[in-house]
Amino acid sequence: MAEENKRPITFRIKRSLDGNRDSSTWEEFEVPWEPQMNVISALMAIQRKPKTKEGRETPPVVWEQACLEEVCGSCTMLINGKVRQACTALIDSLSPNGEPVTIEPMTKFPLVRDLIVDRTRMFENLKRAKAWIFIDGTHSLGPGPRVAPEVQEEAYSLSRCMTCGCCVEACPNVNDASPFMGPAVLSQVRLFNLHPSGKMNAGERLDAVMGEGGVADCGKAQNCVQVCPKEIPLTESIAVIGRDTMKRALFGWLLK
Amino acid sequence: MAGSKVKTTTDSGRVRRVAVVGGGLAGLMTVIKLCEAGIPVDLFSLVPVKRSHSVCAQGGINASVNTKGEGDSPRIHFEETVLGGDFLAQQPPCLGMAEAAPNIVFLLDRMGVPFNRTPEGLLDFRRFGGTLYHRTAFAGATTGQQLLYALDEQVRRFETEDVMDGQGVAIPGEKMVHKLEFWDFVQLIMDDAGVTRGLVAQDLKTMEIRAFPAEAVCLATGGPGIIFGRSTQSTICTGIANAIAYKQGAIYGNGEFIQIHPTAIPGADKLRLISESARGEGGRVWVPKNPMDKRDPKEIPEKDRRYFLEDKYPLYKNLVPRDVASREIFAICYGENAGIMGRNEVYLDLTHKPEAELRKKLAGILEIYEKFVGVDPYHNPMKVFPAVHYSMGGMWVDFERDARGSLKVGSPRNHATNLTGLYNVGESDYQYHGANRLGANSLLSTIYGGMVTGPAIATYYDNLDKSAYDLPDTFFDKAAKSEQKKYDRLAASDGTENPYQLHKELGELMLRDCTIERHNGVLDKVIEKIGEFEDRYTNIKAVDTGGKANQALPFARHLEGMLILARVIAQGARNRDECRGAHYKPDLDDKNPKAVNPVGRDDKNWLRSTLAKWGGRDGAQSKVEFIREFDYSIGSQSIHVTDEVDVSLKDLQKRDYTKKKAAFAADAPAPNKADESASSAPLNK
Structure with missing residues (x-):
């Protein structure tokens, strides 16, 4: 200037x-x-x-x-x-x-x-989706599972979500008339379901985003991925979770 | 879950909670340990805990896992930590920390932290300052953020778990963690015997002031960087909680030890850190030999560059400890006027490294440079300058040694302050880093601190003979009312001083005169000036009288605390007549030919903790008493404390990073050349 x-x-x-x-x-x-x-x-x-x-x-x-x-x-x-x-x-x-x-x-x-x-809702969604790894405790249990560098890179790109709200704000399907939980939490479900120990509770997380306001409410406008400051592949996450929830809906009963 | 291991309710059925103030790594780890012990927690934080300042830690976390075949060990990590801290750190907690470090990193790994990996799928480690070993585990260059998220997620899990009574029956409506985010800690509540029984806090959205009973209170509130105006710290790091507790009688330790990080990007609102990991991954610091060299830095050939750290420190090169690197950059820019174009800037250069590797390991920080400076650091050297970064000092806390000289985990004395029932952990305590912190030891000390503070509080909780929850409501109402009155008075202030403006002036003063080089004559003036600021504070104006999300009034309260701690820092610096770690007085430097009294590090007189005690006020101006000993009690024990540093585990040694070869065990038996020589050239020197 x-x-x-x-x-x-x-x-x-x-x-x-x-x-x-x-x-x-x-x-x-x-x-x-x-x-x-x-x-x-x-x-x-x-x-x-x-x-x-x-x-x-x-x-x-x-x-x-x-x-x-x-x-x-x-x-x-x-x-x-x-x-x-x-x-x-x-x-x-x-x-x-x-x-x-x-x-x-x-x-x-x-x-x-x-x-x-007030962004409380975003944090409440993380609770609902059980966005954590279930560990047995914080006592010494030795190293965690081995992880391939490519998996780490995928996880890291998802794990940089700051719960800042950009994607929720930009999403046309989040509005007063819709209970849609927004993209951020869906991507977090993908993150935890990707982890070797996190996978063990994948079904619980999918259940949490299958009902009302869940992944099916995404209108595929793709605004979220454009505004994400951390360039998180949100639409890709939504596609992954959409597919996984679909599989669970169709065949989940076979696994029970 | 079976019945709780502890008695979680009073006889009248009220749930007995512990209050943790601060939701960064130290606070969250303390919360997790308390929950695992069955103890329910009220967790207070200025911001949603996921936004705590821990997110700003970039480079990594130290743990001597020795996966690179270098012969690293926790013992060496311990020795380098206390040497890096110039022997002012308490050695038993440091030993405990170094020994616990590998399991801490494994735990974080189990929690899902996406640490960088080796091709074999193992944790990768990189180098950091003050060591020659690859000891630092990392998740890109946003390790603090990733660690914080992992603990935040575990605490969120406890937010969904019920509190159990003694029979293992869930108590309706009571969860293990009750978060109070956007709440500001205002005052400790102590009974007539001086035992902490709870706290008063303010809701920063509704402005409601409320008293909370608590069986114990733990402050985990981070550093006080905002006292220096702009620093690498988040705007929430005002040190207010420590200032409040100090004013209520808690002893503050080593306040004068403020770390200046060598490499940050200047900004109008903040000085943004460029992590030491940039140098750990091979970044080189240089200036043009001719400061007025107008060429694009990429066009300046090697022969016209001055790699001043590599020249002076041939073994450690760009990875000397932070205090050393910052002083060298300062000397180049101020002493020789040899900064880039005569300005206060030097180059931090990564352009010789492959871009793909940088993207995997450092993208997080290089992105910050790109976003805030608008220049691509993959292909252009970055321009950096030192900035206030970390406080080694903080609230004095106790520890109990075990037979080996390490920390006795479970002792209620660990991380206890001198106010019974008040604990302190994380950057807000004083004990792990002495006079200078080594890079990547902060994330470690926060988590280790939490891992021992939780069990310490659990023991204290278990042995309480009287519950805060059995005290009459009137006791707490009185405390809340008294704070409400103070707030109302503040809201009615109709002076002329804008608190934000006053803070700006304080920051400028402290940053200019109380950081990298300290002169007694100048410090006398700083102390006088702080007094003037305190006088002006009495004429403050309530620039906002709104009843909702009023930020100006809480800020004014924080400013009062910043003025109090500024005096502790400046007065402590004035008193300590020696050079040790980050505390440096050119007039006393034994390597400075112009020094008036070249004592250097003066172990005879100053191998001791600075202990500051609130001395009340003289008019508007606060007073500090510096003490050499005191007594405090915990349970039925009375404990005598002196300012002696526990140096029982490693002998004192001169701190010298200029040598060409490793001199003692703790500084590097060269990395595993045996393996290399077997496979390639016989280069073992």
Whole structure:
């Protein structure tokens, strides 16, 4: 960005003091450009000087944040209409010529206030799907099973899911009228069912995603895989789980 | 499940829980151990535990499994740990940790952590700083994230399990783990005898303040990096829980020992870590011989590059311990003005390594560089500079030795603070890393810490003669009301100081003057300035009065804690007149020809823990008392504690990484050349 363009950047932020979307309002802030500026550093500047562009005092914007290096999943929001983490949203690429930047909370989760939404549902789904390995205990039992490097690589790519909510937000089949649990948890079922010990409980996990709101509710829009910040092969996971649940539905009774 | 091994309810039928504050690796491992002992837990966390700061650990976890035929062993790991820590670490817990490490990594493997593998399907290990062995197990370059997820999943499993009474009957509505996420720890509740009986916490969404009875409280709340403004730590790492407990009488140990990581990317909001694993996998640190060399770094030929770490440390090369590497980079940039283009930057170069290998082993961190700098690090050297990274210091905690000199697992003294019933574990405690932590020992110490803290609390719990749950409700109501009043007062503050602005100034001060090089004259001014900040804090403004998800008021509370700990750190640094590990005063450096008093490491006067005790306030300004000994009690035992470091297992030794050849057992009988020479060239030197 050229020196002469280093003027203040305007941020349009959708705000709600009480978490009621119907009464949300837009506020505009001006923040001086600085090197390596991202949406988080802009929000931090607003905290230090909570005044709108018009000079009106206002409470600082609230949002979730922690690691600021896109590994915790906290700071997911809509930036210029796209769901993503605020920490990796660099101002020089969002606003190369000084365009205003818009920031809104995600829409598929209950709103708490300003940019904070309640993602509890995603964690509840992980419980429902038994997204863990059943170990006998944490006492010494020697090494785990051997794993081929290719299997490790597949597992690692799935295991980087931060439960950030991007895929759920982007999915057209997740909405008020649908109980669909969303892509993230389905991919986690694939992860645990892939593991040599995790496999032993594969059926239980499949059962958890076979009923209402489960894998069959996926409409194959493929939005999820496009917005995932960790490039997790979500549609591939959904296909795998779709096939496995189908097999279980057709032949599962034979195995009992 | 059979009937619980412990008495999980009071006579009146109330479930007896332990409170764990902090859901990073140390907290979660403590929770798992408690649950396995049958003890139900309330787990408090500022964020969903899956988002804890442990996710930021990148490089790996140390364990001397010796799968590379190098002759590594837990004993060597132990010796390198205490040497790396410049002999300020308590040796028995370090020995226990090094010995437990292989089984910890196996356990994580069983939990499904996708560790990188060898072609044979075994765990792969890489090199890290302060050792010549391949000792670090890793899952790509997001090992902390992967470990945290594994423990998070196990704890989620306990969230679905019922609490059992003595007959093995499930108690309706009671699960083994009750998570309270988005809750901020506000105060410990202690009875008249000084025994911890619970805590007060605040819901960060509804702002409700509530008291919780607990049979014991364990703080596992991580480091205080945010005191330095920008660091490699998450924004939640303010050290507040430790500051609160310290103010309530807990002793704080070795506060002045703050690790500066050599390689981070500067950012406006955060300094982002580029893990030591980049060097462990062959990354080289260099600057152009001519700092003003305008060529693209790729075009600069070898002869015009200066590999300053390799030149000075021919054996360890780029993998000297962090304090050493950071000081060298600092000396290049500040001392010689020889950073890239005269700026505070040096190159960290991986471009000589095959891209496919880098993608398998380091993608997680190289992706961070790419995303935040916008430059492809597979084909361009990265630009890095040191950043505040870790606190070796933290809450003082006890340990009990066994006959061999290792840690006696199950003793209620392990990880106990001097406040009866209060435990502390993880980065928030002080005992494993001495004056400098070795890379990949932090993940290990969090999990090992949890593995001994859980059983310690279980023993304490089992032997309590009175339950917190039998105390009258009024006792807890009073505590909650008192905190509510404080919060209401804070909400009514109508001064002129914005807490975020004040924090920015504190961070700038601490980062500039209390990190890599310390000067007594400057530290005097830092301490004075902290006092001024504390004065200004009394004139704070409540910039948000909202009743829902108000972040400004809890932040103001955290700021008060940061000011308190900043003083502990700065005052501790001022007092300690020597150079040891991360604590470095050029005026006292025995290798600095210009030193005023070249004492170097002064074992005669300073081979001891710094013990800081809250000294109340003088007006608005906090006071620290530095003490040499104290007594505390646990159960019926009264224990006398001094600041002596337990160095009974490894003799003191000068710390020198410049040598050309391995000098003692713990620094590398060269990797297994016997095998190599049998199969290829007779290169065994």
